[in-house]
Amino acid sequence: MAAAFLVKTEPSTYSFADLQSDQKTVWDGVSNPVALRNMATIRKGDTVFVYHTGDEKQVVGVAVAASDAYPDPKLKDPKRLVIELQAKHPLPTPVTLKQVKADALLKEWVLARQARLSVMPLDEKQLERLMKLAGS
Numbered sequence: 002m003a004a005a006f007l008v009k010t011e012p013s014t015y016s017f018a019d020l021q022s023d024q025k026t027v028w029d030g031v032s033n034p035v036a037l038r039n040m041a042t043i044r045k046g047d048t049v050f051v052y053h054t055g056d057e058k059q060v061v062g063v064a065v066a067a068s069d070a071y072p073d074p075k076l077k078d079p080k081r082l083v084i085e086l087q088a089k090h091p092l093p094t095p096v097t098l099k100q101v102k103a104d105a106l107l108k109e110w111v112l113a114r115q116a117r118l119s120v121m122p123l124d125e126k127q128l129e130r131l132m133k134l135a136g137s
Contacts, residue, residue, distance in 0.1 A: 003044070003046045003047045003048055004042070004043070004044065004047045004048070004122065005047065005048040005049070005050070005122065005123040005127075005128045006039065006043055006047060006048070006049050006050070006066075006120060006121065006122050006123065007049070007050040007051075007052050007060065007112060007120070007121050007122075007123060008028060008049055008050070008051060008052065008086075008119065008120050009052045009053075009054050009118075009119045009120075010051060010052070010053065010054065011053075011054050011055050012053040012054075012055060012057060013055065016053065017051045017053065017061045017062035017088070017091060020051065020062070020064060020086060020088045021062070021088045021091070023088070024087065024088055025067055025085060025086065025087045025088070026085070026086055027083050027084075027085055027086075028083060028084050028085070028086045029073055029075070029081075029083040031081070031082065031083075031119055031120055032081065033117075033118065033119060033120075035115075035118060036118055036119045036120040036121075037080060037081070037082055037120075039118075039120040039121055039122055040070050040082045040084060040120045041070050041082055042070070042122070043066050043069065043070045043084050043120075044066060044069050045066055045067060045068050045069050046065065046066060047065070047066040048063065048064075048065060048066075048128070049063070049064045049065065049066055049084075049086055050062070050063060050064075050092075050123070050131070051063070051064055052112070057095075058097060058098040058099075059095040059096060059097040059098065060092060060095060060096040060101075060131065060135070061091060061092060061095045062088070062089070062090065062091045062092060063089040063090055063091075063092065064086045064087060064088050064089055065086070065087050065089055066084050066085070066086065066087075067084075067085040067086060067087040068084055068085040069084070070082040070083070070084050071083060071084075092135040092136070092137065093135055093136035093137055094134070094135050094136040095135070096131055096134045096135050098112065098113070098116075100134055101113050104130065104134070106126060106127065106130045107127060107130055107131065107134075110123065110127050
């Protein structure tokens with residue numbers, strides 16, 4: 002089974018709807034060292050959930066990593082990574098941060114504990130629970 006991750010975005014900057022419209026994008030702008038370590042483990046074919054920050058605070062869509070993580074060609078720093086993301090589909094029902102924090106299994110997920118981390122993994126149990134809450 003491919004690994005699963007969550008990436009965060011401010012929907013007014015780049016939303017899941019924008020990704021659907023573009024079909025594919027280079028996901029960049031990650032600078033936090035922990036988020037970059039997480040991003041470095043993303044491989045082509047991994048499932049990537051898109052989370053809207055700001056007023057929404059909810060997981061809204063599913064994408065797939067269309068590439069392994071690689072150094073951002075626009076920057077001189079080889080530690081700054083990007084991935085290519087390809088849109089798959091919106092979640093049938095978005096999963097809110099409030100739901101994540103209230104869920105017995107998901108409340109221990111990084112999303113509930115480190116609100117500012119922009120790239121994070123999901124383990125198999127978290128993935129199954131998130132999909133169940135989303136109605137998938």
